[in-house]
Amino acid sequence: MAKTMAINAGSSSLKFQLIEMPEETVIAKGQIERIGLPDSIFTLKFNGEKFETIVNIADHEVGINYMLEQMKEHNVIADLHEITGVGHRVVAGGEFFNHSVIVDDEVLNKIDRLAAYAPLHNPANATGIRAFKKLLPDALSVAVFDTAFHQTMPEVNYLYPLPYQYYTRYGARKYGAHGTSHRYVAQRAAELMGKPLEELKLITLHLGAGASITAIKDGKSLDTSMGFTPLAGVMMSTRVGDVDPSLIYYIQEKENLSNEEMLDILNKKSGMLGISTLSPDMRDLLAVEDTNKHAKLAVEMWENRVLRYIGQYIVELGGVDAIVFTAGIGENSDPQREHIIEKLNFMGIKMDAEANKVRGEETELSTPDSTAKVFLIPTDEELMIARDVESLKNN
């Protein structure tokens, strides 16, 4: 038995899960928020109880130290040596990584170099890795890349029709994201269907605050909606998704905005928040959509952008065996699932309205005569990270 830690480090937060492997039992989980501020929040859930403290956590290393101490104090672990592996989510792996790897100096160096592709995420991910290596030097350190699963995309799909030298010189191409989530739900869908993943055509919909859609063929990512960065693709909570690039320069000029200001608008002030002028959160919009025109429009636009990708990917795949809903909206919002699948009825893809009344539970949503299965599969990126640590340990 070994305890593996799955880590998702952001710039001012760190989420963790301690998982017993190979049993795949979650022992404890929690997070540290507001790292760097005097009133950081530490949360630990263990044995059905929740412990929360407000403390001053100056940086990631202090936070990780505090977390490990708290785990000892609450008897989650007796000794640090019980943690034999730590898997880290890393957002950008570029073309260097098409699977998870054991972290050595060269890997860390590459994660640092890829910071330009994910400026908000990669430096935080690297900080988390370094801090754990220092505090748990004997545990196997593994990097699990969001982009790795999409490295199987063919050139035809990952290239942008820009001058080719921008690709060779600067790596200007589509990398995608949420790969760990798409990989997990695709595997689960194949298990639920009792068929090898390699024989299935799947469309996986990761619909959370950030959202991406992936076409999976022969068990591999064929195409995905996010791009060079996670800004592209469908409309998201605050991210714009696909937009005519010339419009950006037009608005910048009209509003006299710097590149940074414009990028901030595209990342943080657009999407559902931008259209609704109310909230980035789907729940808030659904609560008022009957009376608020802008909220209704935002929800309708969001559904429309999701549908466009499904249509595109059904054609790219040459059909579809299953469509999978996951992440916050995909797992919890039955009206959105219903509206999306309704538009596919003409192809014989049909949803069982009763089955669809479910929230956050693995469920087959399609009718028995549907031409493709429709599933709700809650994502579990942490488990996937722990599995990757385990398989690299046994290599």
Ligand code: AMP
């Ligand atoms: P995530 O980023 O995966 O945590 O997903 C966050 C999104 O899920 C937010 O837009 C939430 O409003 C949405 N969400 C969570 N619960 C529900 C729900 N019951 N109905 C609709 N949307 C939900």
